[in-house]
Amino acid sequence: MRTKKIGLDQVPGIWLCEEKREEEVRPPAQARLLRLAIEQELTPRQRECVELYFFRRLTMEETGRQLGIGKATVCRHLQKSKQRLGRALGYASRRG
Numbered sequence: 001m002r003t004k005k006i007g008l009d010q011v012p013g014i015w016l017c018e019e020k021r022e023e024e025v026r027p028p029a030q031a032r033l034l035r036l037a038i039e040q041e042l043t044p045r046q047r048e049c050v051e052l053y054f055f056r057r058l059t060m061e062e063t064g065r066q067l068g069i070g071k072a073t074v075c076r077h078l079q080k081s082k083q084r085l086g087r088a089l090g091y092a093s094r095r096g
Contacts (some may be wrong), residue, residue: 016080033089033092034085034089036090037084037085037088037089038050038085040088041085041087041088042081042084042085045067045077046077046078046080046081046084048067049063049067049074049077049078049081050078052066052067053074053084060074060075060078082091
């Protein structure tokens, strides 16, 4: 059985920034699972890239400038992050 994959930007109600919006106070189960995977599976630099690119909607160039790294490095961190999160969420969906 194949698991349907969703993009990070398709999960409603999950934000890494401190402010909480009303509709995001009780995120759905998928969002909670994704947040947990981000916290546990990614390196600090990968988390920074994911937050800036997916949640704050910066471009790869803007993300790189803010972190002091190149666009290619941001791209590599995002690719590794997607792999790690996909693997972690795949395991979680099989257990649940």
